[in-house]
Amino acid sequence: MAQGAFTADGCPVEVYRLLPPGDEPGIVHAAIPEGASILELGSGVGRITHALLDLGHPVVAVDDSPEMLAHVRADKVCSKIEELRLDRVFDAVLLGSHLINTAAAADRAAFLLAAGAHVAPGGRVLVEWHPPEWFDAVRDGQGGVLGEVGVRLDRVVRDGDLLSAVVRYSADGRSWSQPFTCRRLDSEALNAALTRAGLVFERWCTDDRTWFSAKPA
Numbered sequence: 001m002a003q004g005a006f007t008a009d010g011c012p013v014e015v016y017r018l019l020p021p022g023d024e025p026g027i028v029h030a031a032i033p034e035g036a037s038i039l040e041l042g043s044g045v046g047r048i049t050h051a052l053l054d055l056g057h058p059v060v061a062v063d064d065s066p067e068m069l070a071h072v073r074a075d076k077v078c079s080k081i082e083e084l085r086l087d088r089v090f091d092a093v094l095l096g097s098h099l100i101n102t103a104a105a106a107d108r109a110a111f112l113l114a115a116g117a118h119v120a121p122g123g124r125v126l127v128e129w130h131p132p133e134w135f136d137a138v139r140d141g142q143g144g145v146l147g148e149v150g151v152r153l154d155r156v157v158r159d160g161d162l163l164s165a166v167v168r169y170s171a172d173g174r175s176w177s178q179p180f181t182c183r184r185l186d187s188e189a190l191n192a193a194l195t196r197a198g199l200v201f202e203r204w205c206t207d208d209r210t211w212f213s214a215k216p217a
Contacts (some may be wrong), residue, residue, distance in 0.1 A: 082110035
């Protein structure tokens with residue numbers, strides 16, 4: 001098992017440094033105007049941040065891990081999302097990494113309230129989530145390769161709306177494990193959570209419904 005820095009919630013910093021940006025920057029870029037300012041909540045090491053900068057967006061990256069933020073080459077704020085209080089708003093607020101599927105309703109509400117508090121009138125909150133059908137389909141051994149990192153799910157356990165599993169990462173003869181628990185949200189629960197945060201669903205940003213945009217109500 002590889003050693004190295006881990007965040008408080010168990011994310012292996014080295015793995016996130018190895019992961020490529022993937023399709024996410026393009027999805028975000030296509031959903032907002034050219035040059036739109038972005039507040040990225042839960043930026044990690046800047047995997048998406050740096051690609052958005054290259055696409056011409058000024059980005060402020062927020063994460064509660066100093067170890068993660070040490071690798072970010074952008075304006076950055078070390079803070080828990082629920083405690084964030086910036087005296088400005090942004091054209092777009094990014095809530096990625098399936099954070100909205102957090103197991104605790106109070107955390108989900110706090111994340112969405114923080115997003116809503118920092119989006120400009122007429123701006124958008126862009127959210128990545130696990131849609132309900134993902135919970136139905138996920139199985140042990142499911143995975144693939146992201147850049148140079150192998151990814152595999154193990155120990156998948158369902159308990160009502162909750163799903164727990166362990167993500168196994170491997171790269172260059174090293175391996176890491178990261179347990180997680182997430183909660184299934186149907187459309188009614190999603191819309192209720194958005195409403196409580198003063199947001200309203202706008203549209204799906206991807207055909208597979210893994211990204212959507214919301215606007216201030």
